[in-house]
Amino acid sequence: MTVAAPLYVVGTAQEATTVLRRLARAGWQTRQGFAITDTGWDVSAGRVVRYGRVPDSDTAALAVLAAARGAGVVCVCDPVSQAGLVLTADLGRIGPVGVDPVAQIPSQPGPELPVTEEQAALLARLADGETIAAAAEAEFLSLRTANRRIAAARKALGVATTREAVLAFMRRRR
Incomplete structure (x- = not known):
């Protein structure tokens, strides 16, 4: 079974x-630029994701074309601009846009997790590589509130650092 290549705008x-x-x-291997020189x-089969800015129609x-050939693409372009909408529509003809082909771990805490939904959402974002500031902004929280919720999650998980909290959260939610 082949996994569909990831397509993002x-x-x-x-x-x-x-x-x-x-x-x-x-x-997945990441490569900058969308031009593919493979013959x-x-x-x-190479599981390569091409990425870069998309400033023009070329x-x-x-x-x-890279997506049609089987590469994943991550395009940096205003997704609600005319160019972004056209790009999203064109990529949508190849596969689902903005959906990870890899199995996603649910962001909802299970019954065995001693954290709240808000804490779980922050920890899930941190597990995905976001900074605390970016996670706070995405969850519509102030940085101070996000830090307080992460501190409470650390206490609930019985760990001393945020890194340990993220690792414990990831282990327990599987």
Whole structure:
């Protein structure tokens, strides 16, 4: 069974970095730029994700061609601009856009997790490689509130550092 290549259109380089880190942990190789020089058409066996900014229609065409050949793509382009909408539609003809092909660990805490949903959401974002500030912004929290919730999660999980809390959270939610 082959896994569909990941296809993303994100608005910022920070979002792209988060996605690329998650994909790299799942075994994908990341390469900057969308031009593929391999001689064979199907490059899906290499599990390569091409990434970069998409400032114009020529670059968008290269990204779509890379995706059609089986490479994953992470395109940095305003997803609600005209170019972003066209790019998303074109990639959507190849596969689902913005959906990880790797199995996702649910972000909802299970009954064995001693953390709240809000704490679990922050820890899940940290596990995906986001900073505390980025996770706080994504969860519509102030940095101070996010730090307090992470401190409470550390206490609930019985660990001393945020890194240990993220690792304990990841182990327990599997």
